[in-house]
Amino acid sequence: MGIIALSLLRSPEYNSAAEVVLETRATELARIDSLSAEAAKPKRYRFNPNFLSSYNAYLWGLSDSALTALEEFRAKNLWLRSAADFQRVTGVSDSLLGAMAPYFKFPAWTQQAKKVSSFNKNIIKKDLNKASAAALDSVYGIGPVLAGRILGFKERYGNFGDSLQLRLIYGLKPKTRAELLKHFYIVETAVEPQLYFNEVSASDLATLPGINFEMAKELVIFRRLRGRVSEPTELLKLDGVTADWLAGIAVYLQFD
Numbered sequence: 001m002g003i004i005a006l007s008l009l010r011s012p013e014y015n016s017a018a019e020v021v022l023e024t025r026a027t028e029l030a031r032i033d034s035l036s037a038e039a040a041k042p043k044r045y046r047f048n049p050n051f052l053s054s055y056n057a058y059l060w061g062l063s064d065s066a067l068t069a070l071e072e073f074r075a076k077n078l079w080l081r082s083a084a085d086f087q088r089v090t091g092v093s094d095s096l097l098g099a100m101a102p103y104f105k106f107p108a109w110t111q112q113a114k115k116v117s118s119f120n121k122n123i124i125k126k127d128l129n130k131a132s133a134a135a136l137d138s139v140y141g142i143g144p145v146l147a148g149r150i151l152g153f154k155e156r157y158g159n160f161g162d163s164l165q166l167r168l169i170y171g172l173k174p175k176t177r178a179e180l181l182k183h184f185y186i187v188e189t190a191v192e193p194q195l196y197f198n199e200v201s202a203s204d205l206a207t208l209p210g211i212n213f214e215m216a217k218e219l220v221i222f223r224r225l226r227g228r229v230s231e232p233t234e235l236l237k238l239d240g241v242t243a244d245w246l247a248g249i250a251v252y253l254q255f256d
Helices: 002-010 012-040 054-060 064-075 083-090 094-103 108-117 133-137 144-157 163-168 174-183 213-226 232-237 243-252
Strands: none
Touching (some): 054 064, 054 094, 064 083, 083 094, 094 133, 133 144, 163 174, 163 243, 232 243
């Protein structure tokens, strides 16, 4: 029996099977360790930054000086009304603010106060193409989500050259656009690319903001059925095309 057992231990088949068992066991242990580490992480909940506790500040990695500045600010009976206020008072970095801002939960009355106060102060307009997420978030009606979409649009399609481009940003409603343009200006420049609508392909149309490939194909089919399109307003005959969207997309297109 000892000889048989020794032979089995020396056989390639046995060694290979043993290696598989060990690798499987190691993989399972690594997965368990990973799950344990994930479970050990503190869960994040939305909170009012006006009442940021020292423990919560520690979990977020906020410095003692930043927390002290916030406590001194609140001791004066002053209130944070936006992520921009939080950064201005605490001096946190853009990266830390970007991580924390989605969890901020400001009371409704602070947002109303921000809306009223915007009519009573002198607003110094800034270049939208140089705006930070915090600066955008300070505008009434624009939270972290819309601020991210505005910056994402600029990153993907280049600097804004026409205010009509704002109509192509999902969720940015007319009143919010108007409020945004009270705080920021856009230096008018040539918008790129410029596509000749009566010759452009569906794949090229789909590279423009607000146009997916299915919509691009519908636009090309519409053009072919009509022979050519002389005015952008002709596209209003297509289902789903609105005047607001058309005004925005028309800055990228040339017609006869």
